[in-house]
């Protein structure tokens with residue numbers, strides 16, 4: 001996929017760019033359709049939460065991907081979009097957000113963007129590329145909800161919504177093409193590991209199943225799960241919310257990673 005293949009649809013207001021694009025995906029829209037809105041009246045976040053932002057103060061965008069990939073590896077779509085968004089922030093705001101597992105972008109420990117990936121639910125095992133993955137990003141331009149940050153708080157000059165979108169889609173074109181091969185997906189995962197702000201931290205994870213896990217965030221496994229070293233051994237978490245408690249003492253990290261780190 002090249003940057004020229006993005007088909008960008010613009011909205012003044014829409015309930016949710018993810019919802020709009022999921023509908024188009026169910027109708028058979030091809031990879032590369034992008035929905036961007038000034039405002040969402042029913043924007044959605046992870047784990048059933050709302051995503052709210054005043055008009056024009058947040059990049060609100062969703063992209064449709066149709067990778068030729070096993071279902072277990074579709075999480076790399078989210079990673080590709082998170083990494084491309086982080087790169088665009090570095091390019092335009094001069095600050096490179098890290099990826100807080102599973103897919104928040106953070107500057108220090110403050111969230112600047114959230115990523116929500118959803119599938120059209122097409123049966124796994126269909127023809128290659130038949131599964132649609134809609135990945136939505138909300139990135140705070142000069143909107144700073146409580147406890148979060150914005151690009152404006154870190155950049156020397158204001159960052160425009162459209163220039164951020166262009167930079168993000170430019171980088172994502174190459175990254176999306178990588179998702180069609182095992183080697184490309186492994187490279188994406190390796191990059192995600194390198195830019196993951198959660199690894200090496202002492203964390204408390206509220207799991208999607210309703211439990212809690214506390215320990216050292218040790219690894220992202222091949223399925224994108226966060227492996228937490230706890231007093232009772234390693235626990236791999238597939239979905240949840242993470243609180244970064246503090247950096248792990250170097251000895252504890254070494255013990256968790258082994259002597260070679």
Ligand code: BTN
Nearest residue numbers: 016018043044045046114136138
């Ligand atoms: C999160 O951090 O919980 C994820 C937030 C994702 C928000 C974006 S805004 C564009 C797209 N449309 C939505 O309804 N949600 C995503």
